[in-house]
Amino acid sequence: MLTSASMARTRIDRKDDLPTKSDMPRTSAAADRRRIGLVAYDGANALDIAGPMEAFNAAGQLAEGRAPYELRLLTPTGAPARTSTGLTLVADAAFAERPGSTR
Secondary structure, eight states, rough: OOHHHHHHHHHHHHHHHSSOOOOOOOHHHHHOOOOEEEEEOOOOOHHHHHHHHHHHHHHHHHHHTTOOOOEEEEESSSOOEETTOEEEESSSGGGGTTTTTTO
């Protein structure tokens, strides 16, 4: 019969069997970074842009000193975008200037 104490020991044993960060192969920080393009346009809801940006930023802060995400704000022309509430967001680039663009 399983008791709560034996279940706790089982959980700890399973955790100890998992690989640790020191077991993982090391790669350069630049190679690990993922490029994320957040799209803004006139009339967009500010929370639809700022919310994901904050989530990726928070995830990056949990990454123990490395920055796993490169966030860029993109607009159709590269010009600032004015949200539905009047907040103006300054773009990093236009869609056509994004990395991997074929235009």
